[in-house]
Amino acid sequence: MIVAQTVIKFKWLIDLVPCHRMKSRSITIKGYKLPLCARCTGILAGYLFFPFIMVLDMTFPLWLGILLNLPMVIDGWTQKRKFRMSNNSLRLSTGIVSGLGQSMIIVSMSQNIISILLK
Numbered sequence: 037m038i039v040a041q042t043v044i045k046f047k048w049l050i051d052l053v054p055c056h057r058m059k060s061r062s063i064t065i066k067g068y069k070l071p072l073c074a075r076c077t078g079i080l081a082g083y084l085f086f087p088f089i090m091v092l093d094m095t096f097p098l099w100l101g102i103l104l105n106l107p108m109v110i111d112g113w114t115q116k117r118k119f120r121m122s123n124n125s126l127r128l129s130t131g132i133v134s135g136l137g138q139s140m141i142i143v144s145m146s147q148n149i150i151s152i153l154l155k
Contacts, residue, residue: 061073073127075127075128076131078129078133078134079134079135081131082137095144096144097144098140101138101139103137104140107133108133109134111127
C-alpha cells in the first residue's frame with residue numbers, strides 16, 4: 037500500500053514522463069499496476085545511479101554510455117519490427133541498463149564541458 041500511496045503523491049511528476057502507458061506492458065506490484073511501462077520504469081530506475089556516479093567522481097568513456105543504450109534500442113526495434121516478442125522482464129532490465137548508460141553520458145558530457153570552461 038505504501039508504494040501505491042507514494043505513486044499517487046507523485047502522479048504529477050510521473051505524468052511528465054513521455055510513455056505510452058500500455059497496461060499490458062506495465063509492471064504489477066502487489067496487485068497495483070505501475071503507471072509507466074516496464075521500459076520507462078527501468079530507465080528511471082537506471083537514473084538512480086546518476087548521483088553515485090557524480091558523488092564518487094567516477095569517469096567513464098562516452099562510448100560506454102552509448103554502448104549501454106544499445107540493448108534497449110535493439111529490444112525495442114526488434115519488437116517494433118515484429119521480429120520477436122519482448123517481455124516485461126527484458127524491457128525492465130534493458131531499461132535499467134539504458135538509464136545507467138544515459139547517466140554515464142550526462143556525467144561524461146558535463147565533465148567535458150566543465151573541463152573546457154575551466155581552461
